[in-house]
Amino acid sequence: MAGRYLVRLREPKVSRDDWRRLRRVRQHNPTYMESPSEATEAEALVCQEQRVEAFAEFLKWFTAGGEALTLRDRVDILNEAVAKTYKYDLQDLFEGLLTQYEMSAKDRKVMERAARDMDRRRRYQFKFDPVTIMKTYATKRKAFRKYLEVARRVVEGKPIDRGACAVAGGFRIINTGAFNPKVMKVVEGVVADASEAMRKVGLESLIYGDINVVGSIRGSRRSIAHYSWDTDLVFIRANLRGREGPAEKTVLHELAHRLEKQFDPARGQRALKKLYNAIKDQDEEATRSAVWDRSLWPEKGTPLDKKWKVAGVSIGGRPPAPRVELALLEDPEPLSYKAHVGMANYQRSKGVLHGAFVTSYARTSPSENFAEMVAAWCSDELPDDQQDLLLKAIGEGLGT
Ligand SMILES: [Zn+2]
Numbered sequence: 001m002a003g004r005y006l007v008r009l010r011e012p013k014v015s016r017d018d019w020r021r022l023r024r025v026r027q028h029n030p031t032y033m034e035s036p037s038e039a040t041e042a043e044a045l046v047c048q049e050q051r052v053e054a055f056a057e058f059l060k061w062f063t064a065g066g067e068a069l070t071l072r073d074r075v076d077i078l079n080e081a082v083a084k085t086y087k088y089d090l091q092d093l094f095e096g097l098l099t100q101y102e103m104s105a106k107d108r109k110v111m112e113r114a115a116r117d118m119d120r121r122r123r124y125q126f127k128f129d130p131v132t133i134m135k136t137y138a139t140k141r142k143a144f145r146k147y148l149e150v151a152r153r154v155v156e157g158k159p160i161d162r163g164a165c166a167v168a169g170g171f172r173i174i175n176t177g178a179f180n181p182k183v184m185k186v187v188e189g190v191v192a193d194a195s196e197a198m199r200k201v202g203l204e205s206l207i208y209g210d211i212n213v214v215g216s217i218r219g220s221r222r223s224i225a226h227y228s229w230d231t232d233l234v235f236i237r238a239n240l241r242g243r244e245g246p247a248e249k250t251v252l253h254e255l256a257h258r259l260e261k262q263f264d265p266a267r268g269q270r271a272l273k274k275l276y277n278a279i280k281d282q283d284e285e286a287t288r289s290a291v292w293d294r295s296l297w298p299e300k301g302t303p304l305d306k307k308w309k310v311a312g313v314s315i316g317g318r319p320p321a322p323r324v325e326l327a328l329l330e331d332p333e334p335l336s337y338k339a340h341v342g343m344a345n346y347q348r349s350k351g352v353l354h355g356a357f358v359t360s361y362a363r364t365s366p367s368e369n370f371a372e373m374v375a376a377w378c379s380d381e382l383p384d385d386q387q388d389l390l391l392k393a394i395g396e397g398l399g400t
Pocket residue numbers: 253254257367368371
């Protein structure tokens with residue numbers, strides 16, 4: 001139903017000839033590897049102007065309603081149906097503007113917000129009561145108008161001079177926000193180290209294209225880098241001083257998602273799931289033996305945090321497992337109130353239980369587990385048996 005609202009403008013596809021030309025360029029330029037999209041850079045700029053105008057069209061319709069839309073219809077556009085289709089192109093548009101044009105710090109913030117707002121994976125969940133709809137509509141209309149105003153200003157401005165950009169470890173480093181040379185040097189160092197780590201394990205296929213240095217990763221204060229699956233763009237935040245180590249790991253993690261994208265979709269997903277389940281089995285085994293290991297049980301009276309202390313260990317739940325009984329820290333005997341926490345959680349919080357996942361984030365999903373494992377592998381921190389499992393998964397994913 002949403003189909004008729006959509007204005008779709010896609011970037012021109014890379015032709016077979018472009019690919020051949022690019023391969024030749026790559027062979028003759030050992031320091032910098034071009035990404036496939038470079039072939040159409042000039043076209044991409046024209047394309048962005050068209051996209052901005054398409055966005056203006058969309059906005060005109062969204063606000064004035066040539067087709068007599070109800071308020072609810074308008075909010076529908078922001079919901080899933082459109083998130084899958086129209087917003088895809090808008091994400092490309094704003095991410096593209098950020099990486100293709102020079103802009104002031106103020107405009108950059110607006111464009112970063114727009115790119116986040118139009119993230120394809122984002123889902124709007126509205127309660128359909130009139131007041132909420134009214135409010136949402138008003139806020140979105142205002143935000144979209146601002147995005148349009150800035151986007152128009154940006155496309156009329158100056159494209160980033162990519163020839164003048166620094167190269168680090170085979171990547172071109174794009175300064176999208178006029179960050180000073182000192183800040184850029186730190187980023188270049190991190191990227192060069194990450195690139196070196198990938199080369200060492202034979203992951204040259206991930207080293208190409210641009211790394212875009214931005215003010216914040218989709219508005220988050222904590223995120224360090226981001227890989228955009230749909231556009232194959234890599235983003236890294238500017239201010240990394242004192243966080244070079246975690247930053248290098250994050251770059252490796254994000255580029256592991258690029259490797260995942262090179263997989264055959266069906267085979268790749270199967271391989272990553274198998275890998276995840278293998279690690280999960282190891283993890284459950286490690287957890288089982290730790291929770292039943294009496295030498296790892298806490299003693300009565302051990303404080304847990306500012307509020308709780310250990311009152312003892314009991315066996316409970318289904319299937320029966322040890323759990324830690326807790327009492328309020330200040331509570332004298334007899335205890336007035338008790339609570340309990342699973343032994344595994346307790347041991348994890350105390351750092352006694354080391355599961356098999358390489359980081360706690362790796363637990364999240366097969367895809368994140370894979371990325372975390374690749375990052376650890378490149379950093380020479382992956383146990384041998386897990387490295388074997390990882391290499392097998394990569395082989396299966398690539399179909400080699
Ligand atoms: Zn990830």
